[in-house]
Amino acid sequence: MTRPRELFVPARISHVETYDPGEVRKVAFTLPETFEVDGRPVPIRDRMHPGSAFLVKPFGVRTQKYRRRMYTRSNCSDESPRVLETIINDTHKEKADTSPWWQTDDLVQRSRTGGSVDVCVNYDETRSELVVYQNTQTVDPTTLVLEADHEWRSMRIVAVALSTGITPFLAYVRYMKSRAFGGTADGHFSLIVSVKKPRQLMEHQALLDLSQEFPQHFSYHPVLTREWPEDWAHGKGRIVRVLTDEGQETRVNLAPLIALEPNLSQCHVRFCGNALAKDQLVLGLEQAQLAPLSFRCETW
Ligand SMILES: Cc1cc2nc3c(=O)[nH]c(=O)nc-3n(C[C@H](O)[C@H](O)[C@H](O)COP(=O)(O)OP(=O)(O)OC[C@H]3O[C@@H](n4cnc5c(N)ncnc54)[C@H](O)[C@@H]3O)c2cc1C
Structure with missing residues (x-):
């Protein structure tokens, strides 16, 4: 089978929102409706699944080159076609390259002046369309692509998100909400989000509101690990606590997590x-x- 032809299409940087300066930002890119291939305008189709990632070319501040990087989409293709939203953190790793660039003034400046970032699409010549690339459509233990509608509607899912790890689950929540969380089915989605400090909470009020609107189907447990206001009514400290005595085996205390979700099994x-x-x-x-x-996860 021949591989689809890969193209990069400039997508306007249509939204930049800083949660924590220099640390975490939400960004969105808007793809055009069509893009010219071999002299002809070809429509761009967006069929990304909740939990999948798109591929773009951000700038690397260390290498001074545009690099290929994947980001999990936090919104949904059916609600916001061709608008790809994600949340990105600076990794602060020694070799960090593109992740600090997303936090710079350069990005804000580009967004204000109509700047773009190149987004990967696949050219399907037989159907004469460009399809937004997604890293996977496979439901398996190493991906977080959401199960099919007839499955998740009756599943009890507990999602644990650390910082920007919330991105796939925001896509789930938006997708499920647009389907009334499965209506009369007995499924439930519980989202546990752990961040260091209040300003790193993402979509906090919207998630609280949703948990009140759909209490039978959705719950939201925000947890702050380093700083919290005096009147903080939710989780405090690490939900997974590691206890190591010198020379002893590592013990992990899950009590804070179990306090939030007692029926993990x-x-x-x-x-x-x-x-x-x-x-x-x-x-x-x-x-x-x-x-x-079942247990499924993604780590970046
Ligand atoms: C499926 C997926 C989804 C993701 N979703 C998100 C998200 O929603 N939000 C988010 O913040 N991050 C996400 N990431 C992580 C993101 O793609 C970047 O890896 C991260 O932001 C760090 O980028 P970086 O350029 O600073 O450093 P790195 O990507 O860690 O790169 C550091 C150094 O390693 C080199 N390098 C990187 N990859 C390779 C490679 N394959 N082979 C050889 N050298 C390499 C680079 O050139 C660079 O010099 C996701 C990653 C994946 C795979």
Whole structure:
């Protein structure tokens, strides 16, 4: 089978919102309705699944080159076709390249002056259309693509998101909301979001409102790990606590997580965040002899 022809289309930087200066930003790119290929305008179709990632070329501040990077989409193709939204953090890693660029004034300046970022699309010559690239459509333990409608409607899902790991689950929430969270089906989606400080909370009020609008289908548990206001009524401190004595085996205390979701073994657990935290969660589940109905995760 021949691989589809890959093209990069300039998408206008249509939204930049800073949650925590220098640390976390929401960005959105708007693709045109058509793009010229071989001298002809070809329509751009957006069929991305909730939980999948798109591919763009941000600027690398370390390498001084445009690089290829993937970002999980936080909105939905059916509600916002060709508007790709995501949330990006500075990794602060020694070799960090593009992640600090997203936090710069350069990005804001580009968005104010109609600037664009190149977004990957695949050219389907037989159907004469360009299709927004998505990294995967496969539902398996190493992806977070949402299950089919007839499945998630009756699943009890607990999603644990660390910082920008909320992106796939924001897409879930928006997708599920547009389908009334499955209506009369008995599914439930519980979103646990852990960030360091209040200003890093993403879509906080909208998620609180939604949990009140659909209490039978959706709950939201924001957790602050480093700073919280005096009147903070939600979780405080790490939800997965690692206890290591010198020379002893690592013990993981999941009590704060279990306090939020007592029936983990009756739920489908999803995780998005860093690899170390994922390993700690998996170890904690093993040590507590809690086997969720299924476990799927992505780490970046
Ligand atoms: C499916 C997926 C979804 C993601 N979603 C998000 C999201 O929603 N939000 C978010 O903030 N981040 C997301 N990420 C992470 C994001 O793509 C970047 O990796 C991250 O922002 C760090 O980028 P960076 O350029 O600073 O550093 P890195 O990507 O860690 O790169 C650091 C250095 O490693 C080199 N390098 C990177 N990749 C390779 C490679 N494959 N081979 C060789 N060298 C390499 C680079 O050239 C650079 O010098 C996602 C990643 C994946 C895979």
